[in-house]
Amino acid sequence: MTCLLAACATSPTGRRQLMLVSEQTAIQSSAQAYVQEVGKLKQEGKLSDDPAVVERVRRITGRLVSQALVMRPDAADWKWSVAVIDDPDTVNAWCMAGGRMAIYTGLIEKLQPTDDELAQVMGHEIAHALANHTAEKMSVAMASGLGVAAVGVASDNKGIAMTGAAAAAALAVTLPNSRAAETEADRIGIELAARAGYDPDAAVSLWQKMNRESGSGVPQFLSTHPNPQNRQQKLAALGPEMARYYVQPGDRPIYPVITESAVR
Numbered sequence: 001m002t003c004l005l006a007a008c009a010t011s012p013t014g015r016r017q018l019m020l021v022s023e024q025t026a027i028q029s030s031a032q033a034y035v036q037e038v039g040k041l042k043q044e045g046k047l048s049d050d051p052a053v054v055e056r057v058r059r060i061t062g063r064l065v066s067q068a069l070v071m072r073p074d075a076a077d078w079k080w081s082v083a084v085i086d087d088p089d090t091v092n093a094w095c096m097a098g099g100r101m102a103i104y105t106g107l108i109e110k111l112q113p114t115d116d117e118l119a120q121v122m123g124h125e126i127a128h129a130l131a132n133h134t135a136e137k138m139s140v141a142m143a144s145g146l147g148v149a150a151v152g153v154a155s156d157n158k159g160i161a162m163t164g165a166a167a168a169a170a171l172a173v174t175l176p177n178s179r180a181a182e183t184e185a186d187r188i189g190i191e192l193a194a195r196a197g198y199d200p201d202a203a204v205s206l207w208q209k210m211n212r213e214s215g216s217g218v219p220q221f222l223s224t225h226p227n228p229q230n231r232q233q234k235l236a237a238l239g240p241e242m243a244r245y246y247v248q249p250g251d252r253p254i255y256p257v258i259t260e261s262a263v264r
Contacts, residue, residue, distance in 0.1 A: 015180055017136045026135035027098035031079065034100035038083050038260050048084040048105055049262035057084050057103060057122075060115060062254035063196040064123050065099070069255065070195070071188075072130050075099065081258035082122075091210075091219035095125035097134035102260075107221065111209045116193070116202035123196070124189035124225075131188060133181050140178075182226055186235060190242050197252040200242035203235040 010016060041047050048054055065080050080099035090104040091111065107113070107121065128134070177185070186203070194200045211227070213219055 015184060017132065017139075020139040020142050021135045023097060023132050023135050026096075026132070026138055027078070029138075030096035030098050030100050030134055034081075034083075034096055041083065041085060042260075042262070045262070046086050047260060047262040048086045050105075051263050053105065053108060054084050054259055054261045054263045056115070056118070057082060058257055058259045059254060060119050060198075061101065061122050061126075062257045063198075063252050064119060064126055064192050065255035065257055066253040067192050067195040068126050068130055071192070075130065078129075079258065080255060081260060083260035086262075091213060092221045092224075093121050093125050094224070095122075095129045097129055097132070099126070099129055101125055104220075107219075110213055110219075111206070113206060113209070114202060116199040117206040117209070119193040119196060119198035120189065120203045120206045123193040123198075124185050126192060127185040127188035128177070128181070131181070131184050133177065133185070136181065137177070177225055179226055182231075183234070186231070187238065190235060190238055191245060194242040194245035195248075197246065200235075200239045200246055204232050204239070207232050207235065 038047075061080075061082050069076050078099040080101075082101040082103065085102055085104045087104045088106045088109050090106040093101070093103040093107055095101040101122070103122065108118070111117070113121065190200050190203045193203070207227075210219065210221065214222055214227070
């Protein structure tokens, strides 16, 4: 029983999580995986060189991160960064442990999101990091045997094999989120966006666009983000509660997020 308890944690919404991997290990391994992936994308010329797109992503993400730090002040120590990946065919975005994010130009070009809708996407992804979902998915992969070959990450020892840990973090990005984790990220993400000054009603219109896009083939986003039929209804029900954050007066500060792109 002691071992089982030691492998459990509690999310920001009070949900019990399986944690065989510590958050710090997930952050370290995610950083390595992110740097390797961004470096590869730079060499291949697959980072966006559109200054308007890059600035838009930077501004929206910066406002969201400022509110994320209010929710989790310890996240100020994270190296918040976002890669704008030039891939017009991929409708996707993600956020690793420690605030390492990416968004694909295909999501912007195919969905044509408003700023409010784009904020819902990035707020949802940031919520995954705040709720420690990377470490949770790495833990589930270990427990199920999916990540055994890649992972020696249950320990926080300095001698940890970071190559295997980075592979496990990269694997976690591609694994589907649980329904519970998705509901949690929806709840945290819509609040982040509202506090940052983005209309919570956009969460519903975003998923309407996502569902229309899925009619021509399943977007990559839906391979890692389950799409239950009642998602729009649940988000719509949260709207009145979130409206009070949205209408609050005052400036919405922009955190200086590092933007990974081809723009100089």
